[in-house]
Amino acid sequence: MARLLGAILLLAGLAGARETVVFDTDSGLFGDDGASLVMLLRSPAQVSIAAITVVPGNVWSDQGAEYLFHILDLLKRPTLVYTGAQTPLLHTPAMAREEQRRWGPIAYSGAFAENPQAALVPAPGAKLTRRQPHGGGVERLIGEIERHPGAITILALGPLTNIALALRLQPDIETKIKQIVLMGGNVRSNGNASPSAEFNFWFDAEAARLVLRSRIPKKILFDLDVCNRAPLRKAQFDEIVAAGTPITDLYREDYGRRYPGFLEHPNAVVSLWDVLPTAWLLDPAFVTRSETRYLDVQTSWGRFYGATVPLDRRQAPLATPVTLMLDIDYPRVYKLYRALLTQ
Numbered sequence: 001m002a003r004l005l006g007a008i009l010l011l012a013g014l015a016g017a018r019e020t021v022v023f024d025t026d027s028g029l030f031g032d033d034g035a036s037l038v039m040l041l042r043s044p045a046q047v048s049i050a051a052i053t054v055v056p057g058n059v060w061s062d063q064g065a066e067y068l069f070h071i072l073d074l075l076k077r078p079t080l081v082y083t084g085a086q087t088p089l090l091h092t093p094a095m096a097r098e099e100q101r102r103w104g105p106i107a108y109s110g111a112f113a114e115n116p117q118a119a120l121v122p123a124p125g126a127k128l129t130r131r132q133p134h135g136g137g138v139e140r141l142i143g144e145i146e147r148h149p150g151a152i153t154i155l156a157l158g159p160l161t162n163i164a165l166a167l168r169l170q171p172d173i174e175t176k177i178k179q180i181v182l183m184g185g186n187v188r189s190n191g192n193a194s195p196s197a198e199f200n201f202w203f204d205a206e207a208a209r210l211v212l213r214s215r216i217p218k219k220i221l222f223d224l225d226v227c228n229r230a231p232l233r234k235a236q237f238d239e240i241v242a243a244g245t246p247i248t249d250l251y252r253e254d255y256g257r258r259y260p261g262f263l264e265h266p267n268a269v270v271s272l273w274d275v276l277p278t279a280w281l282l283d284p285a286f287v288t289r290s291e292t293r294y295l296d297v298q299t300s301w302g303r304f305y306g307a308t309v310p311l312d313r314r315q316a317p318l319a320t321p322v323t324l325m326l327d328i329d330y331p332r333v334y335k336l337y338r339a340l341l342t343q
C-alpha cells in the first residue's frame, strides 16, 4: 500500500513537473535553435510544446519556418509552425549598415545580411517542403497564455520581437506567464554582434528592453558570459556526427560546412548558446551559480546599441528582476545534449 502511494505521489510529482512551452525561435538551418527543438521533442515526459513561433533573427521568418519544417519532417513530427513579426520593432538593415560605417565592424548581422524578398531555399540536398507556416504567431502566443494562465513557459531563443508585441497587444498577459527562459545579452563580456552587444538583444534592442522591463514573474537569463562556458569543439562535433542519423547528418552539414565550419576549420569553437536555456528546462541542476539582477538594454542608437546595462528602477518600478545564470556544470549539460541529439 505504502509503495503504491509512493508510486502515485512520484507520478503526480513528475506530471506536475512537465512544462508547457511556447518555443519561440529564429532557427537557421539547424544550429543551436534546431538542436534545442530536437532536445525538447525528444523529452516528452518533461516538456510539452504548445506552439512553435518564429521570429526574424538568424534568418527572416519564412525561411526560418522552412528550415523548421525540414527538421520536423526528419523527426516525423507534422507540427504546425507560426510566424509572428516580420521585422524587428525599429532596427533595420540600413541602420546596421550605418552602424558598421560609423562605429566599426558588426561581426554578425543575421537576417540583415539577406534580402527579405528572396525566394525560399530548401535545406541542402532536400526539396522545398512546400509547407506553409501559419501567420499569427503573436496572437497564438497570447492565446496559449490566456488559455493556461500561470502555466506557460516561454522559451525565447531569438530576438524578443514576438514577445514584446504580445505584451503590447495584450498587456494583462504579463503576469499570467509562468516564466520566460531566454538566451540573450552580455552582462560582463564583449558582444558577438557588435563589440558591445549580443546578437539577440542587438537585432531588436527595443523589444529586449520591453521584455526586461516587464512584470513577467520569473525571467531566467543565459547571457553570453555563461554561454562562453559551454564551448563546442571539433572533437565533440565528431562524436555527435558519428551517430549517422538524419538529424546528425543535418547537424554535420550545418556545423561542418557552414557556421562554424568544423570540416574546414578544425580549430573553430562555437558556443551552445540556446542549448543552455533549453537544457535548463530538462535539468536545472546543471546551473551551479546564479544571481538576481535588475537589467535593461541600451536603446540609444550608437556604439552601445543593444548592450545589457543595469536597470534604473525609478523608470520601471514594476519591472521584475532577472535570474542571471553565472556558472554551469558543462560536462553534465554536454552529456544531455549529446544523448538527445544522437538518439
Ligand code: RIB
Pocket: 026, 031, 032, 033, 057, 058, 157, 158, 183, 192, 198, 199, 200, 273, 274
Ligand atoms: O548570440 C547567440 C544567439 O544568436 C543565439 O540565439 C543564436 O541562435 C543566434 O541567434
Ligand code: CA
Pocket: 025, 026, 027, 032, 033, 057, 058, 157, 158, 274
Ligand atoms: Ca537563436
